[in-house]
Structure formats: C-alpha cells, structure tokens
Amino acid sequence: MDWIEFPSLSRGTLRDLRISIDGSFREFTRAYGETLERMFEPLEDFLVFLEGLLIGSPWPIVLAVLVGIVFLMSRDLKVTIGSLIALALIGVFGMWEDTMRTIAMVATCTLMAVILGIPIGILMARSDRVQGVVNPILDLMQTMPSFVYLIPVVMIFGLGKVPGVIAVVVYAIPPMIRLTNLGIRLVDSDVLEAADAFGSNARQKLTNVQLPLALPTIMAGINQCIMMSLAMVVIASMIGVKGLGQPVLNAINNQYFTMGVMNGLAIVAIAIIFDRATQAYGKRLQKHSEVIHG
Amino acid sequence: MAEAKHGIEIRNLYKIFGPNGKEMVQKVKDGMSKAELNEKFNHVLGLNDINISMPAGRIQVVMGLSGSGKSTLIRHINRLIDPTAGEVMYGTDDVCKMSKNELREFRRHKTAMVFQKFALLPHRTVMKNAVYGLEIQGVPEKEAKERASRWITRVGLDGFEDHYPNQLSGGMQQRVGLARALTNDADILLMDEAFSALDPLIRMDMQSVLLDLQEELHKTIVFITHDLDEALRLGDRIAILRDGAVIQQGTGQEIVLRPADEYISDFVREVNRGRVIKVDTVMDKSKSLEGGLTIPSGIMLEEAAKKFADTGQSEASVVNGTGAPLGVLTVQDTITAMVTPSTH
Numbered sequence: 001m002d003w004i005e006f007p008s009l010s011r012g013t014l015r016d017l018r019i020s021i022d023g024s025f026r027e028f029t030r031a032y033g034e035t036l037e038r039m040f041e042p043l044e045d046f047l048v049f050l051e052g053l054l055i056g057s058p059w060p061i062v063l064a065v066l067v068g069i070v071f072l073m074s075r076d077l078k079v080t081i082g083s084l085i086a087l088a089l090i091g092v093f094g095m096w097e098d099t100m101r102t103i104a105m106v107a108t109c110t111l112m113a114v115i116l117g118i119p120i121g122i123l124m125a126r127s128d129r130v131q132g133v134v135n136p137i138l139d140l141m142q143t144m145p146s147f148v149y150l151i152p153v154v155m156i157f158g159l160g161k162v163p164g165v166i167a168v169v170v171y172a173i174p175p176m177i178r179l180t181n182l183g184i185r186l187v188d189s190d191v192l193e194a195a196d197a198f199g200s201n202a203r204q205k206l207t208n209v210q211l212p213l214a215l216p217t218i219m220a221g222i223n224q225c226i227m228m229s230l231a232m233v234v235i236a237s238m239i240g241v242k243g244l245g246q247p248v249l250n251a252i253n254n255q256y257f258t259m260g261v262m263n264g265l266a267i268v269a270i271a272i273i274f275d276r277a278t279q280a281y282g283k284r285l286q287k288h289s290e291v292i293h294g
Numbered sequence: 295m296a297e298a299k300h301g302i303e304i305r306n307l308y309k310i311f312g313p314n315g316k317e318m319v320q321k322v323k324d325g326m327s328k329a330e331l332n333e334k335f336n337h338v339l340g341l342n343d344i345n346i347s348m349p350a351g352r353i354q355v356v357m358g359l360s361g362s363g364k365s366t367l368i369r370h371i372n373r374l375i376d377p378t379a380g381e382v383m384y385g386t387d388d389v390c391k392m393s394k395n396e397l398r399e400f401r402r403h404k405t406a407m408v409f410q411k412f413a414l415l416p417h418r419t420v421m422k423n424a425v426y427g428l429e430i431q432g433v434p435e436k437e438a439k440e441r442a443s444r445w446i447t448r449v450g451l452d453g454f455e456d457h458y459p460n461q462l463s464g465g466m467q468q469r470v471g472l473a474r475a476l477t478n479d480a481d482i483l484l485m486d487e488a489f490s491a492l493d494p495l496i497r498m499d500m501q502s503v504l505l506d507l508q509e510e511l512h513k514t515i516v517f518i519t520h521d522l523d524e525a526l527r528l529g530d531r532i533a534i535l536r537d538g539a540v541i542q543q544g545t546g547q548e549i550v551l552r553p554a555d556e557y558i559s560d561f562v563r564e565v566n567r568g569r570v571i572k573v574d575t576v577m578d579k580s581k582s583l584e585g586g587l588t589i590p591s592g593i594m595l596e597e598a599a600k601k602f603a604d605t606g607q608s609e610a611s612v613v614n615g616t617g618a619p620l621g622v623l624t625v626q627d628t629i630t631a632m633v634t635p636s637t638h
Contacts, residue, residue, distance in 0.1 A: 190413040191415060195426075196401070197372055197406075197407040197484075198401065198406070198407070199398045199400075199402030199431070201398060208415070213415075213416070287458075288459075
C-alpha cells in the first residue's frame with residue numbers, strides 16, 4: 001500500500017457525489033423555493049416598511065427620533081450629543097440614505113435574532129439535552145465561512161433583502177442564544193430554591209426570577225448581536241443588500257480609498273452609537289445590584 | 295392570623311443520595327453504616343430513620359454540625375428534596391405522596407421558608423420581595439401590599455420598603471427574609487440556619503424578634519441551627535442530628551441534664567446551665583416554706599439566682615400561677631445545679 005498519498009475517493013466518485021447532491025438541492029429549491037419565499041414575505045414587508053419610514057420621513061424628524069431613543073436608553077448626555085454629531089456628519093458627507101438602510105437592516109436582523117434567540121436560549125437552559133444538540137449547531141454557524149451558507153440561501157431566495165437578513169441572522173444569533181442560556185444557568189440556585197419553596201410554577205420562576213436576573217447577560221447578547229450584524233453588512237452587500245456595505249464593496253472592487261474609508265467610518269459610528277446605548281441601558285438594568293451597605 | 299393547627303410528624307424517613315437509593319434503604323435498615331455504604335456502594339446516607347414529632351404552634355429546633363443532614367431534613371418538610379423512604383405527615387396529608395399541584399398548593403399556603411443566605415430576589419425592592427409569596431398565589435396587589443407592609447413594620451424595616459436588598463446590611467436582609475415568610479401567613483415556618491450568617495449581636499437580636507413574634511403567632515416553627523446556645527434559647531423541643539440520624543430529642547433541659555451520649559455531653563459541657571434548667575427541676579418538693587420570697591414556677595435558675603441576689607434571701611418557695619406552693623428552692627441548690635457539669 002502507498003503510505004504517501006492518502007487513499008481518497010476517486011475523482012469520479014467525488015464528482016458524482018457533488019453532482020447528485022447539487023442536483024437534488026436544485027430540485028428542492030425548484031419545488032419549495034416559492035413556498036419558502038412566500039413564508040418570508042412578512043419579513044421583507046417589515047424591512048421595506050422600516051426602510052421607507054427612515055428614508056421617506058423628513059430627516060430632522062428621523063434624526064430627532066434616533067437621538068431621542070439613544071437618550072432614553074442611555075440617559076447619558078455625552079452619548080446623546082456624540083450620537084447627534086456622528087449622525088449629522090454622516091448626513092453632511094452624503095451617506096444618510098445608505099446609513100438609514102443599514103440601520104433598518106440591523107434593526108430587523110436584531111429583532112429577528114431576539115425573537116428566535118431568547119426562546120432557544122431558554123430551552124437550552126432548561127435541558128442539558130437541548131444544550132447538547134444546539135451547541136454544536138451554534139459552533140457550526142459561528143465558524144462556517146459565511147460565503148458558504150450564502151450559496152444555498154441565494155439559490156433559494158435569489159439576490160435581495162431576505163437572503164441578506166437570513167445570512168446576517170445566522171451569523172449574529174449565536175451570541176444571543178449562548179448568552180441567554182448562560183444568563184439563565186448562572187442564576188443563583190439559592191434564589192431559585194426560594195422561588196420553589198414559595199410554590200412558584202415553572203412560568204412564574206421564569207418570569208419572576210430567571211429572566212430578570214439573566215437580563216444583564218441577555219442585554220450583552222443583544223449588544224453582541226448588533227455588533228455582529230453590522231460586521232456582516234459588507235458581506236451581505238455581496239448578495240444585493242443595499243446600505244453602507246455596497247459603497248464599501250464598490251470601493252474594494254475599484255480601489256476607491258476615500259469612499260471605502262468614509263463608509264467604513266459611518267459603519268463604525270453607528271456601531272459605537274448602538275453599543276454605547278445598549279450597554280448603558282444594560283447597566284441601568286443592574287441598578288439594584290449597587291452595594292451601598294457592606 | 296393563622297395559628298398552626300397541625301404539627302408535623304416525620305416517620306421512618308430515609309434519604310440516600312445516589313442512583314439506586316431505594317435499593318439501599320434495606321441495607322441501611324439491616325445496620326449498614328454511612329461509611330460502609332459510601333465505600334461499598336458509593337451511595338451517601340443523608341438521613342437515617344428519622345422519627346420526629348413536631349408539635350403544632352411550637353418551635354422545634356433541629357441541631358447538628360455541618361454534614362449531619364439537618365438542612366436535608368428541613369427540605370423534606372416542603373419536599374424541596376424528595377425522600378427515599380418514609381412519611382412526612384401534616385395533619386392527615388403525607389407531603390411525600392402529594393402530586394405536583396398539591397405540593398405547590400401546600401408550599402404556597404401552608405409553609406414559608408427563611409434561608410441561611412437570605413435568598414432574596416435582588417432585582418426587587420423590600421416591598422416587592424415581601425409580597426412575593428402572595429403574588430404567586432394570585433392575591434391582588436393592593437391587598438398583598440397592605441398585608442406585607444404590616445410585617446415589614448413588625449420586623450422593623452419601616453421606611454425601607456423601596457430599598458433593594460443589596461442596599462441593606464445582612465441583619466436587615468434577613469429581616470426582609472422573615473417579613474417575606476411571615477407575609478405568607480402559613481402554618482409552618484421553616485428556618486434553615488436563618489441566623490447563622492449574622493453577627494453574634496444581630497443574631498441575638500433576631501432571636502428576640504422571632505421569640506416575640508412566636509408569642510403572638512404560635513406557628514409551627516422548624517428551626518435549623520448548628521449553635522447549641524441558639525437551640526436552647528429558641529427551642530421548645532430540640533432534636534440533635536449526627537450522621538443523618540437523630541441521637542437525642544427532648545426539651546433543652548432534658549438534653550442538658552441527661553445527654554444521651556459522649557458526643558452530646560461534650561456539646562453541653564460549656565452551656566450556661568442557669569439559662570436552661572428550670573427551678574422546678576432543682577426545687578425540693580417535700581418541703582414547704584411559710585412566707586418569705588416566692589419564685590414563679592417555670593423560670594430558669596439564672597433568674598432565680600438574680601432574685602436571691604437582689605433580696606439577700608437564701609430560701610424561696612416556688613409557686614404556680616395561682617400562688618399555690620410547689621416546693622422550696624435554696625441558694626445552695628441553685629448554685630450547685632448551675633455549676634455542676636453533667637457527668638456521663
């Protein structure tokens with residue numbers, strides 16, 4: 001036997017394998033593609049609506065609302081003024097519309113990730129078996145190069161917003177799920193025992209004890225989720241998602257240095273705004289843990 | 295105010311930790327020791343044939359050192375831990391046989407628990423912690439708050455309703471724990487080393503709070519402690535646990551005067567006997583005294599000694615509630631009883 005070359009399958013077998021898998025997947029997309037697309041229509045409608053709202057409304061109102069949200073979450077004047085300046089600069093440099101598209105995209109993706117991620121995280125925290133199944137899937141989602149799962153998504157949905165959202169959510173949801181799971185698992189067992197001793201049922205335990213005490217960790221998950229969605233914006237632009245990613249992609253292809261830097265900085269700016277606002281909000285949720293008495 | 299109607303009857307209770315606990319019960323019944331069970335079968339004997347009759351409306355103390363199984367035992371009363379074998383009777387109901395729903399109702403309405411590490415909900419204010427039990431029962435918020443504020447006042451936390459637990463000292467946190475348990479207005483109050491985490495002075499303070507409350511409430515209180523002084527101060531009855539088995543139970547006086555074995559007599563040697571032994575135990579019932587100092591029956595020797603010291607008398611007659619003489623107590627007998635350690 002030859003010990004130098006690894007005994008791989010023959011080239012012919014591999015080719016047949018590829019052809020048969022690709023073929024059956026193509027058939028699957030032909031058969032169910034439209035149904036799947038229809039299932040995701042509400043999602044697309046929501047995204048289009050949000051985008052239209054942000055772009056179609058007069059800019060002073062949008063600016064005021066965005067800065068207002070930042071203030072309500074952070075209750076911090078420095079963060080609020082910083083956000084105002086950053087958004088104003090973005091507008092001045094002509095990136096307002098793209099930025100609004102990106103914000104709509106990130107907001108939709110984060111919302112999806114929260115809606116899907118928190119229940120999955122709760123299930124994971126409840127059962128070691130679920131955790132055992134979900135964990136490797138999350139590992140896969142986090143390490144698989146995103147271009148790889150873009151292929152089947154594009155094959156089913158074509159280019160556009162929906163495949164973009166799916167790709168971003170796949171990439172951004174793992175920290176949401178993991179941190180929800182972790183937060184619930186870290187809840188002090190003494191407090192849980194007390195809840196049991198007073199006769200709480202499972203739902204009461206979840207809403208009165210586990211979720212509130214896990215909330216700071218869950219907030220960190222949401223924060224991570226937003227950051228990762230923003231990081232995916234450029235890659236998502238490759239499958240037709242409009243926003244700040246597209247000019248960056250354009251800049252890469254054509255070596256437009258200034259254009260790349262400007263749009264890149266706009267992404268950084270909204271990332272920082274989102275991050276500071278959510279973190280400050282998370283911190284405010286923990287106000288009760290301030291120790292005044294020794 | 296709900297006064298306790300039923301005591302708690304614990305019968306032949308076994309708890310063996312391990313995958314085949316049920317099969318191990320027979321081996322323990324046949325006399326296998328805790329060490330042997332652990333070595334040969336890798337099962338841990340938690341509780342070994344516990345039989346305690348806890349009287350209604352009284353304080354039953356369960357005392358033992360760490361690892362004796364006392365915390366395991368108290369968790370069987372509201373079944374936070376499932377027994378391997380045996381019964382925990384409350385009236386005619388066996389807690390161990392209750393369905394999930396029955397158990398939840400039992401926990402909501404019949405028991406309340408105070409924990410060593412307080413186990414308060416850190417994200418809720420004092421008031422919101424106190425109403426927790428009622429909130430779970432579905433009591434309307436307004437009524438729950440009214441009931442809770444009464445107990446918050448009673449444990450001395452007036453004005454702290456809107457504080458978070460972390461903003462309070464340990465003693466005050468445990469007062470919240472106590473208010474939360476009392477607000478539930480349950481028959482049974484389970485206190486798992488409730489004062490063990492507190493400073494000695496604050497602990498004494500909390501013991502007084504508990505005794506004062508019990509004077510008006512008459513709940514069935516199960517109090518776990520590792521501190522003999524605390525056990526003797528609080529307990530109407532005391533059970534001493536070692537290696538998962540009860541080695542002696544009775545009143546504090548019985549345990550101090552007649553320790554069942556070497557282990558307990560080691561324990562009680564350092565006890566202030568003047569605070570445990572009643573005058574009735576020491577008095578001479580055959581004698582009677584004309585006039586002179588009178589001492590009410592049932593007080594402790596220390597208080598009697600104080601009376602002797604205050605009045606300069608050397609003899610007194612012990613009288614019952616109606617003033618009838620029961621016997622004679624002398625200074626000599628009092629002092630002798632207070633300083634003689636038990637010889638065992």
